[in-house]
Amino acid sequence: MTISELARRAEVTVKAVRYYESLGLITPERLPNGYRTYTEDDVRLIREIRTLHGLGIPVERTRPFLECLAAGREYADDCPASLASYRAAIDELTERIEALTARRATLITSLNAAAHRGSTAVPPERTGTGGENHLTLPAGLPVPEDDGTADRLPGTRVPPLTLLTTAGKEVRLEALGPGRTVLYIYPLTGRPGTDLPEGWNSIPGARGCTAETCGFRDHFQELLEAGAGRVHGLSSQDTEYQREVVERLGLPFDMLSDPELRLADTLGLPTFEAGGARLFTRLTLVVRDGVIEHAFHPVFPPDAHAEQVLTWLRENPV
Structure with missing residues (x-):
């Protein structure tokens, strides 16, 4: 199939297909006249790239999943390298979430400080x-028992x-x-x-x-x-x-x-x-x-x- 047909079936742009080729993620065959031709395997690879990218995995880091498919596995995440890539992506997301949460806490603190600046009222x-x-807890509160x-x-x-x-x-x-x-x-x-x-x-x-x-x-x-x-x-x-x-x-x-x-x-x-x-x-x-x-x-x-x-x-x- 042609590159335009591949792009249509895989639901990406022709520009995206060429980008994947530049990274070596897909390798088309060459006809005698020099034109590229693509197969059903390429459709599957590009769909896998698109799915992984939607999960937040950068395109250039989808290679372990594609190699897993190329090895004959039914699923792209059947291989140890794919699982390692999942874990790496999860760790990166966790770090970003923690950083954003800390930044949000700082912003809330700054907002509260600004909103009450100069105020003599009790918060x-x-x-x-x-x-x-x-x-402030009153003195003499009953202590709960360990049941x-x-x-x-x-x-x-x-x-x-x-x-x-x-x-x-x-x-x-x-x-x-x-x-x-x-x-x-x-x-x-x-x-x-x-x-x-x-x-x-x-x-x-x-x-x-x-x-x-x-x-x-x-x-x-x-x-x-x-x-x-x-x-x-x-x-x-x-x-x-x-x-x-x-x-x-x-x-x-x-x-x-x-x-x-x-x-x-x-x-x-x-x-x-x-x-x-x-x-x-x-x-x-x-x-x-x-x-x-x-x-x-x-x-x-x-x-x-x-x-x-x-x-x-x-x-x-x-």
Whole structure:
């Protein structure tokens, strides 16, 4: 077939075909009159290049996949070299995501500093109803007991649940991404002008969600540097409520909403009742490639928990 027919069937431009030839990714045959001619194999190779490029793999780095096909394999990623190329591409994407996340956190910090520059008012996240300070934990809070919940979780696969993030995206818990994810699960965060459930301070482990969240915010960059690929908070509060918290506290990460507590029901996580609602008991999971690697429970005091997770990551490098 001619180069124009090849381009049409492979859904690329003639210019792209010539570029692939210049890289030696496809090699056409020559007719006696000097014209190039192409085969069905070339169509398959170019379609593979286009698919891989759509996944973010540069054209010039598709060679291992094409060589795998040329070796007679049914699939381009049946060979060890292809798998190595996948891993290299994933590692590069992870680094870029971490860099962009850190840049986003810096921008949020700069925005908050600029927005409150010269203001003498108390920042809204520091007070609740009647001036209650959600960032400072009152003395004498009851300490939650270790009921052994965390002991059976390591080695368990994360269930295939789809949750909505405060960025408006759907994520599957079993496909959060490569490497480690710190998933801190909490009951609910207070909001200025909104009362907490009656008797909240007397429930072991209930108080301190805002302080815990601020801890993960303040140590976010250190957590990434210690090996966390990403950090998420998770609660049963709806996405709109969580989004207000993300904006008010200037969080560099997204929250996940599980209003039906499906994660608790699937994994058998502890919950409690307060204010007529069923809520998650505070617990943190370190998930690695879809499997729970470590679980923190009970979590106390919550305002120091991010540092506890950071210490564990540093002491248990991948």
